[in-house]
Amino acid sequence: MKFDSGKIEQLKNWLQIPKQVVIVTHPRPDGDALGSSLGFKMYLEKLQHTVTFITPTDYTRNLSWIPGTEHILTYESNLGKKMCEAKLASADLLFCLDFNAVSRLEDLGVFIASSKACKVVIDHHQQPEDFAELLFSNTAYCATAEFFSVQ
Numbered sequence: 001m002k003f004d005s006g007k008i009e010q011l012k013n014w015l016q017i018p019k020q021v022v023i024v025t026h027p028r029p030d031g032d033a034l035g036s037s038l039g040f041k042m043y044l045e046k047l048q049h050t051v052t053f054i055t056p057t058d059y060t061r062n063l064s065w066i067p068g069t070e071h072i073l074t075y076e077s078n079l080g081k082k083m084c085e086a087k088l089a090s091a092d093l094l095f096c097l098d099f100n101a102v103s104r105l106e107d108l109g110v111f112i113a114s115s116k117a118c119k120v121v122i123d124h125h126q127q128p129e130d131f132a133e134l135l136f137s138n139t140a141y142c143a144t145a146e147f148f149s150v151q
């Protein structure tokens with residue numbers, strides 16, 4: 001599938017100079033949530049962006065083999081909340097991967113909805129909410145990770 005070239009150009013434009021980037025995924029993150037987010041984080045870091053990956057709740061230890069899991073910030077704890085909220089407050093760009101609605105993120109979703117960062121959703125769930133400046137959504141994909149294997 002080809003994405004809207006205007007959207008791709010907009011995203012390329014935003015990524016042209018190093019930025020403070022936050023990637024957020026859904027609670028109880030599964031292999032797709034972690035794999036797509038951590039893979040994308042590595043790519044963005046190669047482009048010299050500073051990237052923080054936030055999960056609303058912790059992941060299960062059977063997924064700890066995925067490279068980069070040791071750097072995940074989890075929103076659940078009091079300390080985690082403070083750190084995540086600070087990162088979100090200073091973010092220029094916010095990527096929402098593998099979820100379609102901020103309400104799925106409860107407290108964290110409120111922060112995301114009110115964040116001044118440019119928001120980009122990359123997701124494969126049905127009926128995505130309209131809360132981002134850029135939406136890449138395709139329900140034909142089995143996984144969010146599939147977005148990064150095409151083009």
Ligand SMILES: [Mn+2]
Nearest residue numbers: 032098143144
């Ligand atoms: Mn998924």
